[in-house]
Amino acid sequence: MNRIKKGDTVEVITGEDKDVRGEVLRVLDKGTRVVVSKVNMVTKHQSAQRAGRSQMQGGRIQFEAPVDVSNVMLVCPKCDQATRVGYTVVDERKVRVCRKCDAVID
Numbered sequence: 553m554n555r556i557k558k559g560d561t562v563e564v565i566t567g568e569d570k571d572v573r574g575e576v577l578r579v580l581d582k583g584t585r586v587v588v589s590k591v592n593m594v595t596k597h598q599s600a601q602r603a604g605r606s607q608m609q610g611g612r613i614q615f616e617a618p619v620d621v622s623n624v625m626l627v628c629p630k631c632d633q634a635t636r637v638g639y640t641v642v643d644e645r646k647v648r649v650c651r652k653c654d655a656v657i658d
């Protein structure tokens with residue numbers, strides 16, 4: 553079970569984007585890397601030709617590069633703190649819990 557899921561809010565705990573929060577847009581490589589909204593933005597130079605039929609006129613495009621899941625912490629929707637994730641079983645289903653306030657996150 554992945555610690556971080558698509559749609560979660562996470563907080564970056566290291567690097568250039570430290571303390572930035574964003575929504576998880578994608579989970580990659582079996583949960584080891586995540587793409588987080590507005591985190592780890594990189595600029596790619598794209599030629600007009602490669603832009604093809606898209607609306608881009610070429611030039612620079614910015615997008616989020618994946619970050620290692622160990623560089624982010626889940627933000628608990630209940631207590632709004634970056635927290636480690638625990639697990640518990642509710643109705644025979646494994647769910648995540650906030651280590652700070654014990655809220656079930658799922």
Ligand SMILES: [Zn+2]
Nearest residue numbers: 628631650653
């Ligand atoms: Zn909490």
